[in-house]
Structure formats: structure tokens, C-alpha cells
């Protein structure tokens with residue numbers, strides 16, 4: 754059973770994370786499906802813009818902690834790494850629609866989206882140190898640029914939860930609406946983009962991000978070396994195993 758659904762309509766590919774019983778935690782299979790969805794959007798000329806969403810109660814609880822426990826080397830062949838590379842290289846506008854928990858990669862993937870809309874029930878968290886891990890998805894470089902160094906340290910290392918208004922203030926999201934308004938808001942912006950001249954939108958995204966892609970990918974590689982080491986540590990394994998013994 755796939756927990757990633759796609760719907761293609763009016764030039765908009767909507768990618769829905771749908772594993773609510775596990776708070777939309779992202780398994781390796783789900784990363785593969787997310788990558789496939791991005792690649793499909795990249796290749797299909799009828800798709801002008803992609804939206805990534807959960808539902809109005811939950812975006813994603815981040816990486817599936819069971820998969821962390823299983824281990825595995827974070828090489829370029831790893832599904833999470835392939836997804837991160839696809840996210841960085843995605844050349845069409847990507848809009849995130851966030852509600853409820855957006856934990857770990859649920860927050861860091863937003864740093865690779867072009868527009869982010871949040872419901873006022875969203876809860877963001879970068880609990881890397883609490884898990885015995887370190888930042889990923891180039892958040893160690895992107896977040897300090899958004900928030901300044903000391904706030905980035907607070908968010909990435911203390912790892913406390915923050916709300917949608919905080920995320921708006923940090924420049925992580927464009928706008929905050931009620932959960933009931935979120936889908937309509939995102940759909941209307943996506944349709945607006947889909948109707949703009951395609952080449953102009955593509956060129957504009959390229960101008961905003963292309964010059965940074967190489968360094969973002971380098972930061973991702975650098976972070977992954979530490980992340981892999983930490984993931985293999987007894988400390989991290991004990992913390993993650995503890996999550997399931999609550």
C-alpha cells in the first residue's frame with residue numbers, strides 16, 4: 754500500500770502524504786514515492802506546479818524512527834538522500850501546505866519549497882539533538898540565513914517546538930490561515946501559478962535558486978557524514994528505541 758497519493762489537475766500535481774496512523778512518518782518506501790512524484794512532475798509538461806501536503810491535522814512526523822533503527826548507509830543510493838537531491842534540483846514551483854506536526858524533515862523540507870502556507874495548528878520542530886542526531890537537508894546552512902545564527906542554534910540544537918506565527922516571523926512560511934482555509938488558499942495560489950507564463954516562472958525560480966544548488970548539495974553531503982555517524986551511536990539508538998517504549 755502506498756502512503757503517497759498524487760493527483761494531477763489543471764496543471765497542479767498535488768502530492769499527499771497519507772499515513773495518518775503513524776502521523777505521516779516518512780518510511781523509505783514513501784521517500785521513493787515522493788521522489789517518483791517529483792520526477793513525474795518534472796517530466797510532464799502539463800504539470801506547472803507541485804503541492805506537497807498532509808492533511809489538515811498532520812503534515813508529517815518526519816523520518817520513520819523504525820527505519821532509523823534499522824540503520825543503513827546514507828550513500829547517494831539511499832532513498833532519503835535521493836529524495837533530498839530531487840527536492841533541491843526540482844525546477845518547477847513547489848508549494849508546501851502545512852498543518853499539525855511538521856517534525857524534523859517535515860520542517861527542513863520546507864526550506865526547499867518556493868511557497869509555504871501554514872495552518873494555525875501547525876507545530877514545527879527540529880529535534881535533532883534531542884534524538885542524538887544533527888541537522889539535515891542543508892538546514893544547518895539555510896536556517897541561519899533566515900533567522901540569524903543564534904536563533905538557528907536555538908531551533909536546531911535546543912530543538913523546542915514552535916508555532917505557525919513563529920515560522921512566519923522566521924521567514925519559513927508565507928502566510929498563516931485556519932486549517933479550514935488551508936486547502937482553498939493553497940489551491941488558489943497553485944492555480945494562479947499554473948496560469949502564469951510557464952517559461953517566465955521557470956526562469957524566475959532558476960534565478961532565485963540555481964546559483965545556490967551546488968553549495969546546498971555540498972552542505973547536505975557534509976551533514977550526512979555526521980548524521981550517519983550519529984545514527985550509528987549507542988546514544989541515538991537508545992533514544993529512538995525509547996520513543997517506542999513510551
Ligand SMILES: C/C=C/C(=O)SCCNC(=O)CCNC(=O)[C@H](O)C(C)(C)COP(=O)(O)OP(=O)(O)OC[C@H]1O[C@@H](n2cnc3c(N)ncnc32)[C@H](O)[C@@H]1OP(=O)(O)O
Pocket residue numbers: 774775776778779813814815816817818819833854856857858859880881884889997
Ligand atoms: C532525515 C530526517 C530526520 C527527521 O525527520 S528527525 C525527526 C523524526 N521524528 C520525530 O522524532 C517525531 C516523533 N513523533 C512525535 O514526536 C510525535 O509522534 C508527534 C509530536 C509527531 C505526534 O504526537 P502524538 O499526537 O501524541 O502522536 P503519537 O502517539 O506520538 O504517534 C501516533 C503513532 O504514530 C507513530 N509515530 C509518530 N511519529 C513517528 C515516527 N517519526 N516514526 C515512526 N512512528 C511514528 C507512533 O509510534 C504512534 O504509533 P502507535 O499508535 O502504534 O503507538
